[in-house]
Amino acid sequence: MAYRPLFPRDVYAEMDRLQREMLQAFDISPSIRGLSRGGYPAVNVGSTAKSVELYTFAPGIDPATLDVQIEKGVLTIAGERKRDPVPEKANVHIDERFAGRFRRVVTLPDDVDPGAVEARYRDGVLHISIARKQAAQPRRITIQ
Amino acid sequence: MNETNPVARNAANAPVEAALTPPVDVIEDAAGITLFADLPGVPKEKLSLHVEADTLTIEGEVALPTPEGMEATHVEVTLPRYRRVFTLSKELDAGKVGAEFAHGVLKLRIPKAEHAQPRRIQVAVG
Known part of the structure; x- marks a missing residue:
């Protein structure tokens, strides 16, 4: 899925994205609707x-x-x-x-x-x- | 650290408030540069554009109608302020910047100075 943060160069948004990708990749417990925040x-x-x-x-x-x-x-x-x-x-x-x-x-x-x-x-x-x-x-x- | 250092003291006296970086698109054509910036929640009177020497500063404050006693329960836009600074290049005419602002989108048009616009140079043979 194409992801683009609302605020570029926001290091927390980038970390958030990384965490989200990790969560999705390892399927720990993502929200039922996928991405719960960001974008x-x-x-x-x-x-x-x-x-x-x-x-x-x-x-x-x-x-x-x-x-x-x-x-x-x-x-x-x-x-x-x-x-x-x-x-x-x-x-x-x-x-x-x-x-x-x-x-x-x-x-x-x-x-x-x-x-x-x-x-x-x-x-x-x-x-x-x-x-x-x-x-x-x-x-x-x-x-x- | 060093309070006797005038540079450090000046920097401490004028703290820069934390702000979000708005996303922009910058498109250049032969006659100038067009810049779009997303500044949702900023009313026209809270938007400020500054050109000083070759520095363009876009700043805006978010003003949202909030009912009394509201508590935030989920926050993605974490600061009520946007700021972004660009360095203009010499061939741009900073005195003729045109700005439009609608639905939270700023459109800036910075034309190139007359002498910097492209022209074909005739090559004389002989």
Whole structure:
């Protein structure tokens, strides 16, 4: 599988890649979906008492072509980033940016409400906010 | 180590903040160089481009809308800052750099100076 880190010359990413390749090669216990982190797009996940927040760092994509699905507690973000055409008689000196199809799969916690999802694409980041179910939200109990 | 050394002291006084290296594509044609850089999460007002002598610096700060009390549970983009520095060559016209920034992708166009553009040289025989 073609692997390209989001941040080149990141020594930790390179070590991470090496570790991942070792894990896959020796089949110790890879994630059921193969690569669990790294590659394009990078994903940061945060959580609050009321919601789960996903930040997908996917620059240079037409938001209309992004495919975001939630099914059985699994969130899938898929799309394609097209390569800018290189003009004729031009030389490519550095070629580090990702191009091609991508797919990231994230298992969501059990208490999220798949009906209350907000997705917004801004400055190259897809921000998905999924509310937790009302019943799961913390609440203060008044003492009679 | 040596606090009396002015060089070391100056370096300590101006620490460079850690930053991620954004991936770039650099394409050169006859009229100039085009540079693309991925800076996801950087709004236009937090992007800074500097050309000083022959050094081009691209810097950007990530600004994401975060709800109050959010705790990070999985982090792949570990720093809120990007920085990358390039040394330009003499034939590039640093005064005419054009920049576009959309969807987290920066596109820079650095034209070659007039005198550096290719031209055919007539060879006179005789």
